[in-house]
Amino acid sequence: MEKEIPDQQVDLDPACYAPYASPRRFITDWTDKIWITRGIGRLGDHYAPDIKVHTCYGETYGFDDVISNSLQKMVAFPNRGGGHDDVIWEARGPSSFVSSHRVFNNATHLGHWTYGPPTGKEWVNRGIAHCLIVDGKVTEEWVIRDEYAVLEHLGLDPFEIARQLAVRSPVLGAEIGSLDNAPALSGTVDDPVATGISGVRPARFERECARVREMFEDVWNRRLFDAVGEYFDDTIVCQTVRLRRVMNIAPYQLEVMKLLAAFPDAKIEVRDIVANYSDDLGLRIAVIWLLRGTYCGSPIYGPVNRAPVRILGASHFELRGDKIIREWRIYDEIAVMAQILKAETHAA
Known part of the structure; x- marks a missing residue:
């Protein structure tokens, strides 16, 4: 396997991640300034005024929405912290790069939030923020979080919250519209190895x-x-939604099959790929994927109603040789349930 040159020597203008020492530090240090020391105004240091934020519920455009949503979340979860699990980054030309930032979040629900009044309970979950940074500014971001885990820890009914969110999106404050035309969930990507939704990839890995x-x-x-063993090591470990952890080939197979069983006609599309090698963590590959299907199979999310569903997800893979030894797979089941319940409500 080729060995990528160290991060600081990649053909990337240091001005695009200044004043930090590397793209990885750009993401982690700046995030800590915002959420740990509460410098929420520092969002403007590296967010473009016309930033596009793509979520599982809809789209927001512009810096004011980012500030508004972040302020409300900080009040609801004032002790919110996050462990920087990994930053998988890759150049997009000499003055831009993509960062796929995996975070393990923890907080206490001490203020009002989309999910209602404070419960005083603690929660943990994982999330991935996939960002395109151009000349030191985040111009586009794809955000995916495991919100089901949060609701479980807060003791809230995920079906009730999903029903509320179907008519009052946490992003838009209005009913979730058709996701078919949302930029993050529409169109197709022919060859993400060459060009994905974040742009043209370098000829690496x-x-x-x-x-x-x-x-x-x-x-x-x-x-x-049965081909799982061709791609994954026998000791594969997959960390996924609701903090589930599966090990070895057979449990991994079943984890994939359980999701597809609910949407048996589904097809998955890879929409963006980011690869990074570092001496401390080896080769990792980040993927943004989109699963399109119909809720016509196993009744995992309530009564089956043939609702069209779009699942925006992200996976981080750790490789050794030709085999994948670790995967972190994140998607938002509450957004999935909201789509199903919206169709149920409209049918009624």
Whole structure:
């Protein structure tokens, strides 16, 4: 396997991640300034005024929405902290890069929030923020969080919250519209190994990235679950939603199959790929994926109603040689349930 040159020597103008020492530090240090020391106004240091934020519930455009949503969240969870699990970054030309930032969040529900009045309970979850940074400014962001885990820890009914969010999106404050036309969930990406939703990729780790894409096609779309062993190490560990953790081939197969069982006609599409090698963490590949299907299978999320569903997800893979040894898979089940319940309400 080729060894990528160290982060600080990549053909990337240091001005695009200044004043930090590396793209990784750009993300982690700036995030801590905002959320740990509460410098919420420092969002403007590196967010573009016309930033586009893509979520599982809808789209927001502009810096004011970012400030508003962040302020409300900080009041609801004033002790919110986050462990920087990893930052998988990759250049997009000499003056921009993509960062896929995986965070393990923890907080106490001490203020009013989308989910209601404070419960005083603690919660933990994982999330991934996939950002395009151009000339030191985040111009576009894809945000995916495991909100089901939060509701479980707060003791709230996920079906009731999903029903509320179907008519009052936490992003837009209005009913969730058709997700077919939302930029994050529409269109197709022909060859994400070359060009994804974040732009043209550098000619690095093309073989490994193509193999990850091939895995999604074989295992997820062709339903060749017996091919898991061709792509994953026998000791594969997958951390996924609701803080589930599965180990080894057979449990991994079932974890994929459980999601597809609810949407048996679903197809998954890889929309963006980011690869990074570092001496401390080895080779990791981040993927933004989109699963399109119909709720026509196992009644995991309540009565089956054939609702069209779009699941925006992210996976981080850690590789050793030709095999994947770790995966972190994040998607928002509450957003999935909101789509299902919205269709149920409209049908009634």
